[in-house]
Amino acid sequence: MTSGKIIKYSLSFVLYFLIQVFILKDLVLFGYAFCFLYVFFLLNLPHELPTVPLMLIGFFMGILIDLFYDSLGLHAASAVLLGFLRNPWIQVNTPTGGYDDNVPPTLLNMGMGWYLFYSIPLILIHHLLFFYIDILGTELYLPLVIRVLSSMAFTFLLGIIVQAVFYKKERVI
């Protein structure tokens, strides 16, 4: 990875983090639909990135967000799980002809159909773990399902919009 890319991803790390804790934290639709936009930072990291650094980045991002959410460990645990499952899931979804080097798995690079199939299950698992830990000790399973599904829809929708507006298609050589 070139130093230019490292700077680019560090900047996007900070941006995703700031937007998450200062804007999206207070944006909860109908009391159920949360938006955890930062998962798209983890999803859009280059597919060459091994699982070990991916999980460490996820843990670091999660713990930073937890500090502001006062939910210490919840985001960290969910983001580590997401980081652990991402690369195997990318392998499963290999398109015919394989992946091109230096082309991160974003919406514009891979197309809507592939991206939907790639991101929805990972977001679902992330949200399921997050809200499951949150309700531990109570028996609020119906609100859990509503929260997970509505948050997944909200997160995905906003993630798609952000990528359509702010991301650009990488040149395939």
Place this chain on the structure above:
Amino acid sequence: MQQIFLFLYRLRAILLFLALELLAGGIIFTHNSPQGAVFFNSSNKLVGNMLSVKNNFLSYFSLYSTNQALAEKNAYLLNRLDSLSPVLDSAVLSVDTVLSKNFEFWSARVVNNSIHLNQNYITLNKGAKDGIQEGMGVFNELGVVGRVKGTSNNFSTVISLLNTDLLISSKIKETEVFGSTKWDGLKSNEAKLLYVPRHVQIVPGQEIITSGYNAVFPEGISIGKIKAVNPGSETNYLDITISLSVDFSKLNFIYLVKNDSREELDSLEIEMETAGP
């Protein structure tokens, strides 16, 4: 030996995954204990400062309603003061102040708040430096807000009433029936009143106030009004829903209260428990 290392190296992803998840689990566990170190949450200095800058901007939008509520509380307190101040045409017998002064009050501002999770916490802009201590009660002009969980130098963390772990000793104002208020995790404006026996007559609309029994709050701070009463699934107790008097989505200024005789009460209770019946 080399093979063992090679084997471990091949499993590094899974091993790191397990280690990180265990670490996160450990943090969750220690954080959610009712008392705990607060360095590693929104009470620490850097995070607290960032949150209070954000709150400085956002609080302008609610200035009008905040001022109105404070003015109403002021008017109410002035009325109380008027009725309490002694009439000058009679002799005044002053009671020893050691007996009367039981509670001390502080005020603070909310810099961080959440209402949508099951374990909700509030961060205040005052901490140990200002005399805030663990276990103090938190309320605003409308009613009970929560209890201080821990403090750092400049900030403190409060377990919100909207936290499924917090119980508040309460009673029905009209009939003096005791119970415990606990949030059920469903709506941010409703909670449950637990441990009220079935034989008690309850009418929706009756007011719930703090009982003053657990010595966190003085007696008589509003919690809410009874909204609905159901027989409930438990054989001994009623299922009572109360609508909370505090609007947790608009928390801004709050008061803290410390019971000076709490330590004495607690130690007396412990003494009684160890002594047996």
